[in-house]
Amino acid sequence: MRKVNIGIIGFGNIGSGVVKILSGRKSLLAQKIETEIVIKKICDKDLAKKRDVSVDKALLTGDAYEIINDPAIDIVVELIGGINPAKDFILAALKKGKHVVTANKALLAEHGNELFLEAAERGKNIYFEASVGAGIPIIKAIKEGLVANKFDSIIGIVNGTSNYVLTQMTKEDCSFDNAIAQAKLKGFAEKDPTLDIQGIDSAHKLVLLTYLAFGRIVSLKDIYIEGIAQVSAADIAYAKELGYTIKLLAIAKKEGEELEVRVHPTLLPSEHMLAEVDGVFNAIYLSSDLAGELMFYGPGAGQLPAASAVVSDIVDLTQDIKAGLFRPTLNSRDDTSIKGLRKIEEFENKYYFRITAVDKPGVLAKISGILAKFGISIASVNQKEKLKSHIVPVVMVTHEVKEKNLRGALKMIDRLAEIKDKSVAIRIEGV
Amino acid sequence: MRKVNIGIIGFGNIGSGVVKILSGRKSLLAQKIETEIVIKKICDKDLAKKRDVSVDKALLTGDAYEIINDPAIDIVVELIGGINPAKDFILAALKKGKHVVTANKALLAEHGNELFLEAAERGKNIYFEASVGAGIPIIKAIKEGLVANKFDSIIGIVNGTSNYVLTQMTKEDCSFDNAIAQAKLKGFAEKDPTLDIQGIDSAHKLVLLTYLAFGRIVSLKDIYIEGIAQVSAADIAYAKELGYTIKLLAIAKKEGEELEVRVHPTLLPSEHMLAEVDGVFNAIYLSSDLAGELMFYGPGAGQLPAASAVVSDIVDLTQDIKAGLFRPTLNSRDDTSIKGLRKIEEFENKYYFRITAVDKPGVLAKISGILAKFGISIASVNQKEKLKSHIVPVVMVTHEVKEKNLRGALKMIDRLAEIKDKSVAIRIEGV
Numbered sequence: 001m002r003k004v005n006i007g008i009i010g011f012g013n014i015g016s017g018v019v020k021i022l023s024g025r026k027s028l029l030a031q032k033i034e035t036e037i038v039i040k041k042i043c044d045k046d047l048a049k050k051r052d053v054s055v056d057k058a059l060l061t062g063d064a065y066e067i068i069n070d071p072a073i074d075i076v077v078e079l080i081g082g083i084n085p086a087k088d089f090i091l092a093a094l095k096k097g098k099h100v101v102t103a104n105k106a107l108l109a110e111h112g113n114e115l116f117l118e119a120a121e122r123g124k125n126i127y128f129e130a131s132v133g134a135g136i137p138i139i140k141a142i143k144e145g146l147v148a149n150k151f152d153s154i155i156g157i158v159n160g161t162s163n164y165v166l167t168q169m170t171k172e173d174c175s176f177d178n179a180i181a182q183a184k185l186k187g188f189a190e191k192d193p194t195l196d197i198q199g200i201d202s203a204h205k206l207v208l209l210t211y212l213a214f215g216r217i218v219s220l221k222d223i224y225i226e227g228i229a230q231v232s233a234a235d236i237a238y239a240k241e242l243g244y245t246i247k248l249l250a251i252a253k254k255e256g257e258e259l260e261v262r263v264h265p266t267l268l269p270s271e272h273m274l275a276e277v278d279g280v281f282n283a284i285y286l287s288s289d290l291a292g293e294l295m296f297y298g299p300g301a302g303q304l305p306a307a308s309a310v311v312s313d314i315v316d317l318t319q320d321i322k323a324g325l326f327r328p329t330l331n332s333r334d335d336t337s338i339k340g341l342r343k344i345e346e347f348e349n350k351y352y353f354r355i356t357a358v359d360k361p362g363v364l365a366k367i368s369g370i371l372a373k374f375g376i377s378i379a380s381v382n383q384k385e386k387l388k389s390h391i392v393p394v395v396m397v398t399h400e401v402k403e404k405n406l407r408g409a410l411k412m413i414d415r416l417a418e419i420k421d422k423s424v425a426i427r428i429e430g431v
Numbered sequence: 432m433r434k435v436n437i438g439i440i441g442f443g444n445i446g447s448g449v450v451k452i453l454s455g456r457k458s459l460l461a462q463k464i465e466t467e468i469v470i471k472k473i474c475d476k477d478l479a480k481k482r483d484v485s486v487d488k489a490l491l492t493g494d495a496y497e498i499i500n501d502p503a504i505d506i507v508v509e510l511i512g513g514i515n516p517a518k519d520f521i522l523a524a525l526k527k528g529k530h531v532v533t534a535n536k537a538l539l540a541e542h543g544n545e546l547f548l549e550a551a552e553r554g555k556n557i558y559f560e561a562s563v564g565a566g567i568p569i570i571k572a573i574k575e576g577l578v579a580n581k582f583d584s585i586i587g588i589v590n591g592t593s594n595y596v597l598t599q600m601t602k603e604d605c606s607f608d609n610a611i612a613q614a615k616l617k618g619f620a621e622k623d624p625t626l627d628i629q630g631i632d633s634a635h636k637l638v639l640l641t642y643l644a645f646g647r648i649v650s651l652k653d654i655y656i657e658g659i660a661q662v663s664a665a666d667i668a669y670a671k672e673l674g675y676t677i678k679l680l681a682i683a684k685k686e687g688e689e690l691e692v693r694v695h696p697t698l699l700p701s702e703h704m705l706a707e708v709d710g711v712f713n714a715i716y717l718s719s720d721l722a723g724e725l726m727f728y729g730p731g732a733g734q735l736p737a738a739s740a741v742v743s744d745i746v747d748l749t750q751d752i753k754a755g756l757f758r759p760t761l762n763s764r765d766d767t768s769i770k771g772l773r774k775i776e777e778f779e780n781k782y783y784f785r786i787t788a789v790d791k792p793g794v795l796a797k798i799s800g801i802l803a804k805f806g807i808s809i810a811s812v813n814q815k816e817k818l819k820s821h822i823v824p825v826v827m828v829t830h831e832v833k834e835k836n837l838r839g840a841l842k843m844i845d846r847l848a849e850i851k852d853k854s855v856a857i858r859i860e861g862v
Contacts, residue, residue, distance in 0.1 A: 021579050021721060025579045028579070028581075029578070029579060032578060033578075129576070134722070135577070135719075135721065135722025135723060135725070136722070136725060137571075137572045137575070137576020137577065140568075140571065140572070140575060140576045141568045141571070141572065141576070144568070144571060144575075144743060144746070144747065145560070145568025145571045145572070145740075145743050146566070146568065146739065146743065147460070147463060147464075147742070147743050147746050148452050148456045148459070148460060148739055148742040148743065148746070149739060150459075271707075273704075273707060273708075273728060276702075276704060276707050277704075288566075288739075289735075290452060290566065290735040290736065290738065290739035291565070291566025291567070291729060291730070291735070291736045291739040291740070292566060292729060292730040292733065292735075292736050293729065293730070294566070294567060294727075294728060294729035295726070295727075295728040295729070296725075296726075296727055296728075297704060297725060297726040297727075297728070298722060298723060298724065298725035298726070299722070299723040299724070302723065304720075304721040304722070304723075305721065305722045305723050307721065308577065308579055308580060308719075308721035308722040309576075309722070311578070311579040312575060312576050312577065312578050312579065315575070315578050315579070316575065319754075322754065323750075323753065323754035
């Protein structure tokens with residue numbers, strides 16, 4: 001039987017999962033693809049560490065270049081994460097004529113242009129199915145399954161940690177701190193969950209989804225990013241009363257000739273499919289012009305889901321290699337109808353906002369006056385129960401309003417003597 | 432640029448969609464796959480019919496064999512539906528060395544073994560993405576994206592018409608007849624919706640999903656099939672009170688060494704992702720051993736969604752052809768842990784059932800006695816408001832019970848003098 005040799009750089013959690021699957025499913029895979037996938041070498045900086053899979057010690061090396069420079073290796077699987085030395089390893093592997101599989105969303109988000117260009121020049125592929133939504137085959141779906149489609153928007157719940165936290169806050173009525181503590185206890189959050197909570201991880205994944213759906217790699221600094229640390233139990237409860245669920249969404253959306261790319265907490269109508277995605281699950285919701293509205297749902301993290309995706313990439317590459325020629329990656333071509341990125345100030349959204357005011361006559365009139373001045377029209381107003389004497393939260397939902405107008409109005413409102421706390425504004429989607 | 436020639440047999444609704452996409456997206460596709468897809472001939476028995484896409488008249492033929500026998504044609508796209516002559520056309524095309532794309536679930540469900548065998552012998556592929564879930568790339572997901580996975584179950588809402596009817600009955604509290612009438616009015620049901628309503632169309636699709644996930648083509652007669660015509664507004668309402676939503680599910684599930692394959696109305700917990708799939712949408716929910724629980728959601732029918740899937744198959748075949756050799760279809764291999772199909776009598780389920788009884792002392796005792804006799808234990812009992820004097824519906828939910836026991840009990844219950852209407856039993860899933 002034909003053999004394809006692979007080298008794995010990074011023998012951590014996902015790396016161990018890949019080794020497990022490739023050995024446990026050896027015959028299944030061989031039957032399906034008529035190819036034996038041979039692990040020729042595994043590199044890790046810590047070879048002494050105990051792992052949940054055992055391998056022939058002769059396969060192990062501490063030097064990644066033993067893999068990169070091995071002419072017998074066809075595919076390099078990079079699973080160490082982080083920017084460097086992962087980037088150097090991948091570039092070196094491409095230069096040595098190897099295909100690459102990686103799960104490294106941060107690297108691809110920050111240096112994708114350079115890496116994909118190098119791969120194209122070398123006639124090699126970089127596959128990265130595990131980098132978004134773990135085992136959900138979303139990348140293959142966009143690239144191949146929906147190959148003829150153009151996209152209007154792609155909206156994802158792509159960070160399990162923050163979705164778990166918001167779900168706990170919503171379903172168990174607990175505080176943000178409490179939810180984070182639970183997430184850590186259950187292993188759903190890292191010791192330092194900053195990247196997840198602040199929306200950076202979601203933004204990394206959004207860069208990749210935007211690339212696939214719209215054909216361009218946007219820079220992280222061009223993405224409007226807002227995390228979930230400011231979402232309060234009160235806002236979740238008020239949103240629920242209004243028929244909404246708060247989710248951290250990663251959004252890429254065509255608006256006329258511009259593309260909006262943003263990550264922020266969002267009120268979704270509670271009956272929206274994405275609003276039902278709970279806990280550490282991820283989902284990607286696509287609006288395509290031919291296949292319509294689609295959603296792909298599954299666990300967004302975990303050793304075996306991620307390793308399942310890595311193995312599917314390896315299998316695809318064995319097929320590419322079998323073809324004996326460069327098989328185009330079917331990466332999306334630039335959507336030329338898009339002229340540029342929309343600036344945050346120009347975003348238009350409906351808004352939920354909550355104002356904490358002194359309960360006395362005339363306050364609402366002042367607020368309404370300011371809103372009117374900024375051309376903001378209100379869909380609903382709810383004055384809530386007093387928090388303490390004379391302090392009441394007022395919850396409003398607006399019609400579509402430009403971000404800059406909303407910001408201007410809130411700034412002016414927050415300067416009123418009657419306002420006792422910074423006002424909160426959260427965007428509404430999907431209505 | 433390299434060219435791949437295709438011939439389309441069947442210039443109806445989906446066929447026109449395929450022609451539209453291939454002409455409208457010609458340059459997009461050419462860019463992505465570095466191949467020009469050329470429509471060399473289109474066959475239909477009615478060439479005079481007005482269509483929503485215009486083509487060069489010289490391409491049209493009334494004779495399918497002008498396509499099948501044309502040595503320049505690489506791919507035959509069969510879109511006429513039905514068993515014959517579609518089967519003859521596909522077999523003839525394979526014998527002539529052509530790859531085949533089809534959306535014909537009925538044909539594949541009934542003659543898949545013969546067709547796939549012929550394709551394998553000829554070193555050709557039959558692709559059929561459009562046959563389940565229209566534009567949802569579910570077949571590619573199972574075959575390729577989840578290539579290393581084994582499956583415990585695959586549960587689908589795969590018939591838009593019946594899902595629309597059940598959704599209307601659930602959300603609008605309307606009757607079955609009323610919902611069907613609305614579905615016809617909106618074009619969501621055929622004039623004669625029997626195949627949809629009776630679960631036959633779902634069963635056809637289940638054959639294909641079972642083949643992909645478990646590697647075997649089950650015969651339609653081995654599938655337990657129950658349609659939705661017996662689902663009443665009352666059962667939908669009572670189910671809702673109990674926290675369930677009724678859906679027509681197509682289920683293939685491993686139970687020990689046996690496989691259960693069935694289509695029937697089912698109570699799902701209302702918070703289950705599948706319970707949220709409304710209207711003409713379809714969704715396929717997979718339990719895989721590596722990637723976990725996944726769901727794929729989208730429109731289950733329609734010209735462009737189906738044509739989007741057909742085009743993705745054509746694109747995949749252009750890649751296969753480029754490889755210059757037979758690229759294995761990655762069709763699932765037999766799951767050898769499965770020893771046989773489970774007989775319906777041996778199915779084990781929780782059950783909802785509704786009994787219509789005379790409201791007098793001792794009736795419940797008699798019923799409970801019969802249930803106990805058959806070893807059926809009850810999770811909940813609710814006596815509903817009287818329908819008319821002395822007649823009350825009693826709704827029960829059981830713990831897990833074998834189908835044969837439930838049937839035996841119901842038969843005996845229905846013979847009681849106090850029972851005034853045939854009892855209704857509906858299976859419960861996902862709890």
